[in-house]
Each structure stands twice: as C-alpha cells, then as structure tokens.
Amino acid sequence: MSSRPPGLPWPCLRGPREPTMATRSHRSGSGPRSRPTEGEAAGGLEPLARVLFEGGRLEAPAPVEDNPTRRKILAAAMETFAEQGYRGAATRVIAARAGVAEKTLFAHYGSKAALFAAAMGPGLDAMMGAGAVAELVGELARGGSTLEERLLAVARNRVRFAGKNLHLVKAIFQEVLLDPEFRDRLRERFVARLMPAVGMAIAQGIAMGRLRQVEAAQVIRMLMSLVAGYILTRYIILPDREWDDDAELRLMIDVLLRGLAPEKS
Numbered sequence: 243m244s245s246r247p248p249g250l251p252w253p254c255l256r257g258p259r260e261p262t263m264a265t266r267s268h269r270s271g272s273g274p275r276s277r278p279t280e281g282e283a284a285g286g287l288e289p290l291a292r293v294l295f296e297g298g299r300l301e302a303p304a305p306v307e308d309n310p311t312r313r314k315i316l317a318a319a320m321e322t323f324a325e326q327g328y329r330g331a332a333t334r335v336i337a338a339r340a341g342v343a344e345k346t347l348f349a350h351y352g353s354k355a356a357l358f359a360a361a362m363g364p365g366l367d368a369m370m371g372a373g374a375v376a377e378l379v380g381e382l383a384r385g386g387s388t389l390e391e392r393l394l395a396v397a398r399n400r401v402r403f404a405g406k407n408l409h410l411v412k413a414i415f416q417e418v419l420l421d422p423e424f425r426d427r428l429r430e431r432f433v434a435r436l437m438p439a440v441g442m443a444i445a446q447g448i449a450m451g452r453l454r455q456v457e458a459a460q461v462i463r464m465l466m467s468l469v470a471g472y473i474l475t476r477y478i479i480l481p482d483r484e485w486d487d488d489a490e491l492r493l494m495i496d497v498l499l500r501g502l503a504p505e506k507s
Contacts, residue, residue, distance in 0.1 A: 290417065315342060401469065
C-alpha cells in the first residue's frame with residue numbers, strides 16, 4: 243500500500259526514507275570525516291524551524307548569489323525540496339541535478355538544513371518578512387476605499403506571489419503538514435507580521451457596519467482559508483485549467499462579505 247496520502251498532488255510528500263547512521267556505515271580510514279554522510283543527514287537532521295527562524299537568518303537581506311556553482315546547487319535544491327520535502331530530499335539527488343559532487347554541496351552549505359535555508363529562506367522572508375508587510379500595507383492603501391477592494395488587493399498580492407514562487411509554496415505546504423515546530427514558528431510569524439495589517443482593514447469594515455459584529459481574527463481565518471485553498475487548486479491541483487484570477491478572486495471576496503454582512507432587521 244502506498245504511504246502517500248490520497249489527493250496530494252506533488253510526487254512524493256515524504257520522499258524515500260534515507261538510511262540511518264545505524265544502517266549505513268562510513269569508512270574513511272584514519273582521520274576525521276570531511277563531510278556529513280547521507281545517513282547523518284537523515285539520522286541527525288537539524289531542526290529546520292530553528293535553522294530558519296532563529297539567529298535573525300530571515301531578517302538580513304540575502305546577498306545576490308554570483309557563484310555559478312552555488313546558483314546551480316540552489317536551483318536544484320529548490321526543485322528537489324518542492325518535490326520531496328525537507329526529509330525526503332536526498333542531498334545526493336540534489337548534487338546530481340546540479341551536476342556537482344555531493345562533497346561539493348556540503349563544502350558550500352555544510353548540512354541539508356543550511357541548504358534548505360539558503361534555497362528557501364529568501365522566498366520565505368519575501369512572503370512573511372518586513373518587506374512583505376510593507377508591500378501588503380501598500381496594497382491595502384492602493385486597493386481603494388471599500389473593504390471589498392482592499393481584501394481583493396490582499397488576495398491578488400498573495401496569489402501573485404505564489405505564482406512566482408511555486409517551488410517555495412510546495413515546499414512550505416509540505417513542512418507545515420509534517421513539521422509541528424515549523425508550523426508553530428510560521429504561525430507565530432504570520433500572527434506577528436501580517437495579521438495586524440489585514441486586521442486593521444477588517445476592523446474598519448466592522449466599525450463602519452459593512453460586516454456584522456465578529457472578531458477581525460475570524461474574518462482573517464476565513465480569508466486565509468479561501469486564498470490558500472485557491473492557491474492550492476490554482477497552481478497545484480488544477481494547474482492546466484484556464485484561470486481568470488481576477489474574476490475568481492472577486493467572486494470569492496463577494497461571497498465572503500455577503501455571508502458576513504449585517505443581518506437585516
């Protein structure tokens with residue numbers, strides 16, 4: 243029986259189980275080992291959430307990578323992590339896709355966690371970092387005077403970002419499902435960074451009587467579910483269908499707001 247959960251569109255959510263240190267020995271003769279083995283990458287995985295979210299890694303702007311070898315490794319890593327997730331992705335496969343030796347990969351990045359952070363960190367920061375908040379606030383300001391137009395601006399922004407960063411989106415979806423610590427850290431970041439900007443626009447709609455008296459956080463959760471579901475369907479489940487994003491998103495926001503409209507007396 244397949245271990246892949248039904249309905250998940252990417253090729254392998256968990257990926258092949260990599261050998262552990264107990265099942266794969268490393269003999270290097272005398273002297274220390276020069277790099278981690280694949281077994282060490284699986285048997286002693288660094289916690290991904292800590293590598294990504296601690297030490298200000300996502301706060302510093304990522305330098306433009308001008309090393310052609312590193313660019314090839316990062317491109318191969320993004321593709322492989324998107325297909326197989328952090329645990330399932332084998333560094334030997336990433337190295338082969340990049341056309342380099344596995345020891346070259348480790349010489350540049352040291353560990354699989356560091357490679358994931360280098361490949362996905364800049365995109366994750368663009369999705370939820372300070373720059374993303376500033377961009378979202380700008381979208382809200384430019385979105386128009388009505389709550390409908392402001393929420394539509396937010397939805398457009400997130401869908402547009404997902405379309406430009408599909409490898410990131412696929413990899414993040416998998417880690418959210420499989421890694422509780424990663425999920426908790428991502429949620430904390432969202433609550434601290436993005437919720438206040440959107441919540442202010444929703445609170446204004448409630449104060450003006452456009453929405454019934456509900457918690458702004460409830461409306462944000464509904465909006466998140468709609469937008470995330472649309473992204474999943476649009477780019478992963480039914481990518482070959484012809485999509486009119488503007489029409490779809492307008493209808494989505496209209497249905498949400500009609501359902502939240504004040505009850506008529």
